[in-house]
Amino acid sequence: MRLHKYIANCGYTSRRRAELLIQAGRVQVNGKVLTSLGSTIDPEKEVVLVNGERIQPPTPMTIVFNKPAGVITSTHDTHDRLTVMDILPKSLRDRGVLPAGRLDQDTEGLLVLTNDGDLAHEITHPRYETEKEYQSIVSGSPSPENLGRLEKGVRIEGEMTAPARIESVEPVGSATRVHIVIHEGKKRQVRRMFETIGHPVLQLKRVRVGGLRLGDLPTGEWCELTKGEISTLRGT
Numbered sequence: 529m530r531l532h533k534y535i536a537n538c539g540y541t542s543r544r545r546a547e548l549l550i551q552a553g554r555v556q557v558n559g560k561v562l563t564s565l566g567s568t569i570d571p572e573k574e575v576v577l578v579n580g581e582r583i584q585p586p587t588p589m590t591i592v593f594n595k596p597a598g599v600i601t602s603t604h605d606t607h608d609r610l611t612v613m614d615i616l617p618k619s620l621r622d623r624g625v626l627p628a629g630r631l632d633q634d635t636e637g638l639l640v641l642t643n644d645g646d647l648a649h650e651i652t653h654p655r656y657e658t659e660k661e662y663q664s665i666v667s668g669s670p671s672p673e674n675l676g677r678l679e680k681g682v683r684i685e686g687e688m689t690a691p692a693r694i695e696s697v698e699p700v701g702s703a704t705r706v707h708i709v710i711h712e713g714k715k716r717q718v719r720r721m722f723e724t725i726g727h728p729v730l731q732l733k734r735v736r737v738g739g740l741r742l743g744d745l746p747t748g749e750w751c752e753l754t755k756g757e758i759s760t761l762r763g764t
């Protein structure tokens with residue numbers, strides 16, 4: 529395994545920062561300082577020290593959380609806003625569990641938090657095309673042509689979105705409930721997609737990531753995923 533990836537998987541820091549630590553000569557493998565970014569290790573056999581301290585992978589833990597609107601998906605906030613980590617038990621933080629991806633402050637619904645770096649990468653990196661399904665209440669009544677535009681891809685801030693899928697469309701009073709599936713994570717993507725067709729999002733909730741559905745988990749509640757549920761999430 530690549531050394532920088534192992535350091536990140538141990539929950540020490542991000543992959544990028546791990547590369548910086550390696551280059552800065554802060555990482556030792558079996559007592560030898562390694563500064564090459566291409567270094568690989570055998571985690572079963574080799575001892576890794578960062579800043580003189582032995583690091584080891586944590587016992588894996590993955591939870592699903594029904595994020596309420598009003599909190600931000602971050603580990604800390606420079607503007608003193610409440611984060612998801614503030615409203616989850618400290619024991620999860622102690623296990624190194626972190627959000628895999630993000631939901632806007634105003635968006636609620638399914639958020640996976642894990643200390644498994646590979647799983648977090650699969651959920652968030654566009655290369656894996658992990659599907660995310662959102663239940664959006666949008667203003668007015670979007671025409672089939674406009675919803676078709678979203679499915680093909682629209683330009684937001686100079687970039688085309690990847691094809692999306694509209695799963696269902698249902699009127700709710702003067703608004704419309706649209707289930708949309710995307711597999712990217714551009715900033716405020718769903719909101720900006722609906723803005724391009726002139727039907728702003730009034731309420732947004734993520735209801736599925738990969739094969740895992742939010743189901744009837746109440747808002748603000750969380751539960752640990754079993755191995756089977758993690759397989760469902762991965763679609764394996």
Ligand code: URA
Pocket residue numbers: 630631632633635715716717718719720732
């Ligand atoms: N798209 C959004 O607009 N917001 C989210 O939180 C997630 C996807």
